[in-house]
Amino acid sequence: MSxxxxxxxxxxxxxxxxxxxxxxxxxxxxxxVNDITAPAAFDEFEGLCAPxxxxxxxxxxxxxxxxxxxxxxxxxKKMRDFAKKHRIKSYFEVGRGGVCHQLxxxxxxxxxxxxxxxxxxxxxSYGALGAFATxxxxxxxxxxxxxxxxxxxxxxxxxxxxxxxxxxxxxxKDIALTMIGDVGVEGARYASMEVGGSSISSLPISDRITISxxxxxxxxxxxxxxxDNKVDDYLRPRVRGKYKHVLADADATYSDFxxxxxxxxxxxxxxxxxxxxxxxxxEVGVDIDQAYLGxxxxxRIEDLRIAAKIxxxxxxxxxxxxxxxxxxxxxxxxxxxxxxxxxxxxxxAFVSGPTCGACLGGHMGVLAPGExxxxxxxxNFVGRMGAKDSEVYLASPAVVAASAVKGRIVDPSEVSR
Numbered sequence: 001m002s003x004x005x006x007x008x009x010x011x012x013x014x015x016x017x018x019x020x021x022x023x024x025x026x027x028x029x030x031x032x033v034n035d036i037t038a039p040a041a042f043d044e045f046e047g048l049c050a051p052x053x054x055x056x057x058x059x060x061x062x063x064x065x066x067x068x069x070x071x072x073x074x075x076x077k078k079m080r081d082f083a084k085k086h087r088i089k090s091y092f093e094v095g096r097g098g099v100c101h102q103l104x105x106x107x108x109x110x111x112x113x114x115x116x117x118x119x120x121x122x123x124x125s126y127g128a129l130g131a132f133a134t135x136x137x138x139x140x141x142x143x144x145x146x147x148x149x150x151x152x153x154x155x156x157x158x159x160x161x162x163x164x165x166x167x168x169x170x171x172x173k174d175i176a177l178t179m180i181g182d183v184g185v186e187g188a189r190y191a192s193m194e195v196g197g198s199s200i201s202s203l204p205i206s207d208r209i210t211i212s213x214x215x216x217x218x219x220x221x222x223x224x225x226x227x228d229n230k231v232d233d234y235l236r237p238r239v240r241g242k243y244k245h246v247l248a249d250a251d252a253t254y255s256d257f258x259x260x261x262x263x264x265x266x267x268x269x270x271x272x273x274x275x276x277x278x279x280x281x282x283e284v285g286v287d288i289d290q291a292y293l294g295x296x297x298x299x300r301i302e303d304l305r306i307a308a309k310i311x312x313x314x315x316x317x318x319x320x321x322x323x324x325x326x327x328x329x330x331x332x333x334x335x336x337x338x339x340x341x342x343x344x345x346x347x348x349a350f351v352s353g354p355t356c357g358a359c360l361g362g363h364m365g366v367l368a369p370g371e372x373x374x375x376x377x378x379x380n381f382v383g384r385m386g387a388k389d390s391e392v393y394l395a396s397p398a399v400v401a402a403s404a405v406k407g408r409i410v411d412p413s414e415v416s417r
Contacts (some may be wrong), residue, residue: 002249037119044142060403098328098354172207189219201261294325298376317407
């Protein structure tokens with residue numbers, strides 16, 4: 001019987017011939033925890049009195065980086081101490097790492113056909129490279145530390161096909177928002193989204209990561225893009241270990257099929273307070289107080305290049321503060337080397353090292369009551385980036401940069417050369 005990518009990966013990792021709806025225990029390739037989710041996992045693990053499978057464990061401080069107060073400093077120290085006690089090699093200290101999901105991919109933990117879990121909902125990002133990846137809780141993470149396996153209900157799969165040449169400023173963010181706007185925030189609940197088509201094949205890895213990253217905003221368990229030669233080229237200098245492409249069978253069964261014409265997709269914005277509340281950027285037009293470029297969704301070098309192209313020779317409007325956060329040290333170093341940091345600085349933007357702080361309303365960009373932010377992040381729930389009556393508008397790097405210049409949310413064509 002034919003299978004989807006999710007069914008094939010979970011069959012291989014469980015050693016059984018499984019189908020959607022079955023519950024299996026499967027071998028995990030890597031487990032990742034960050035400074036927010038790790039402390040609870042550490043406590044649970046120590047209670048198990050078991051040896052740790054240290055080669056599977058990846059520890060990444062990123063949410064409250066740098067520490068914003070004593071409480072966050074204690075969390076970070078707990079991770080540091082745990083890494084030392086258990087001799088965890090894959091621990092990425094502040095200044096040597098970055099935002100967890102981008103770092104997992106950059107450091108070669110992610111590859112086609114792998115089963116990866118993380119104590120963070122946006123672990124689904126790794127599906128961009130053909131892995132089955134999903135977020136789990138801290139207690140579950142502790143069991144993976146000790147056993148290297150976890151139970152899964154094999155998800156049904158939904159197929160999304162996007163074909164046609166994309167417009168100049170249309171990106172992976174716009175494709176993701178198109179799909180979420182179509183199915184809603186629960187439309188793919190516990191499903192594995194398989195996203196393909198000629199529009200997707202034309203995208204660089206960076207845009208594919210954005211799409212998979214936002215799969216969870218439709219309720220998905222995983223969001224997988226079939227691997228191709230671009231994935232191999234990206235992984236060649238960085239991947240850890242060997243891997244094989246896992247592709248769906250041509251006659252695999254899907255619970256739903258959605259098709260989109262890439263030529264009709266335009267730069268979009270998700271208005272408050274759901275990622276599904278989408279509208280063309282050209283129709284939004286609200287004034288903004290802050291423009292934020294960064295996060296595991298859109299903090300890659302390609303995203304910074306797009307924003308810099310728009311900002312070069314221009315100024316951020318005086319009524320707007322713009323914050324630019326490269327996702328990792330590698331991205332930051334490239335941005336310096338390519339002169340992008342100078343472009344942002346000359347435009348009047350604030351540039352920092354890697355952190356998740358503003359995305360979750362933690363620090364480094366928290367919104368005051370009544371403020372509006374256009375952001376390249378992934379969530380715009382009530383109070384997501386600060387005060388409960390602040391507003392977050394999700395958009396691509398191009399829309400964020402153009403809006404920073406204009407002082408209101410606009411389509412990039414309004415300011416682009």
